[in-house]
Amino acid sequence: MLNITLCCSAAMSTSLLVNKMMEEAQRQGIQMNVWAKAVREIEEETKDVDVILIAPQVKYAKKQIEKMVSPIPVIEISIKDYGLMNGKNIFNNILNILHQ
Template identity: 40%
Template sequence: MKNILLVCNAGMSTSMLVAKMQKAAVEMNVEAHIEAKPLTEAKMGLGDVDIVLLGPQIRYEKANVEKIAGSIPVLPIDMRDYGTMNGKKVLETALAKMGE
């Protein structure tokens, strides 16, 4: 089971992307727990995640999130994939970064 965390400002548009990623995971037969959190919650602790994906609107926070994440990879979501809500592409990118 892969644990993927999407981080953004408030979590509204990112939660739509999470739903599309979850649908893609089912279609791709990938076991994944995917959730979205606002940046303020993520800064309190990342928990047991395998990768952190940053919404394009907060990609400037990458270095700060990496400090919190330690060895957990932190990856900004491609602006085009985010804008088109391409859950499958975002999931594929995350899995590739995790070495899957």
């Protein structure tokens, strides 16, 4: 089971992206949970999380989040993939980073 926290500004605009990522995980036969959280909620929401994704609008907080959640990997979502809601690219990027 892959557990992902998706960090955005208010944790409200990411439901479509979460759905697209879930579709890709299912297509690849991987079980996954994804939670969307605001930056202010990240520190208390890291139990059992494998990776934290950072939406482009909160890129400014990446270093702060990395300090709070170390050693959990923190991955920025590209603005292009976020804008296109490209769950496939984002999910595959997660897998590539976790398998390095």
